[in-house]
Amino acid sequence: MKELIAKGAQLIAESKKILVFTGAGLSTESGIPDFRSPGGIWDRYDPSDFYYQKIVSDQRAREKYWKMSSEYWEVMRDAKPNSAHLAIKKLEDMGKLLAIVTQNIDNLHQKAGNSPEKIIEIHGTAFAVTCLNCGKTYERGDIEQRIHNGEKDPRCDDCSGILKPATISFGQAMPQDKMALAFEYASQCDLCIVLGSSLVVYPAASVPEHAVSQGARVMIINLTPTPLDNQADLVIHDSVSKALDQMVNLVSKISRR
Numbered sequence: 001m002k003e004l005i006a007k008g009a010q011l012i013a014e015s016k017k018i019l020v021f022t023g024a025g026l027s028t029e030s031g032i033p034d035f036r037s038p039g040g041i042w043d044r045y046d047p048s049d050f051y052y053q054k055i056v057s058d059q060r061a062r063e064k065y066w067k068m069s070s071e072y073w074e075v076m077r078d079a080k081p082n083s084a085h086l087a088i089k090k091l092e093d094m095g096k097l098l099a100i101v102t103q104n105i106d107n108l109h110q111k112a113g114n115s116p117e118k119i120i121e122i123h124g125t126a127f128a129v130t131c132l133n134c135g136k137t138y139e140r141g142d143i144e145q146r147i148h149n150g151e152k153d154p155r156c157d158d159c160s161g162i163l164k165p166a167t168i169s170f171g172q173a174m175p176q177d178k179m180a181l182a183f184e185y186a187s188q189c190d191l192c193i194v195l196g197s198s199l200v201v202y203p204a205a206s207v208p209e210h211a212v213s214q215g216a217r218v219m220i221i222n223l224t225p226t227p228l229d230n231q232a233d234l235v236i237h238d239s240v241s242k243a244l245d246q247m248v249n250l251v252s253k254i255s256r257r
């Protein structure tokens, strides 16, 4: 393990434009359960109830969606960045961070102190709510307060349109502008660090694939194997927070020499 950490630190030390790609494995280490894991949300709710078309067209599906979503929101609202999030902030402080492309919706990169313009949330954010009709944006906490006060299917103040957390649901189109930006950064980076993603959800997983195809080096830290492991310069199957924190601290030492 020590050798792998040293190799990772060397890769970071040699890089100037790092693209960090993060997934659910990073959030679970901050106590946010993975939807897909056993005992997760999808063991208690049926994901087919939450397809975008159903949320849009069926009030009862919407009420159910808000019930599930509110339960999950409280965990995310209170979650704190772990040492991996803080290590990514250190990469920005070192002037090495090109951007973070994240599949997570939990605002933890912002909480860790990374610049908002460096964070590309390709699956949206749970911290905002948007009106599907007029596009008005609300703070999530304000809408949750209304739900807490008894509203089951909250509507837009301005146009009475349907409100939905600003996350990308099943069957909902990916944000084209953010995906384009993610691919642009994947073309530019000299190192892509994949953290806590099994790289099985598309089109998100095509971002690190694009970085590899454009000649970037790749480091993957994830508990389980990924389809990109055989093309990576370094693979560590372990806790992200433990490995990345040690690695980034070692980079500071290498740089000081």
Ligand SMILES: [Zn+2]
Binding pocket: 131, 132, 133, 134, 135, 136, 156, 157, 158, 159, 160, 161
């Ligand atoms: Zn509206």
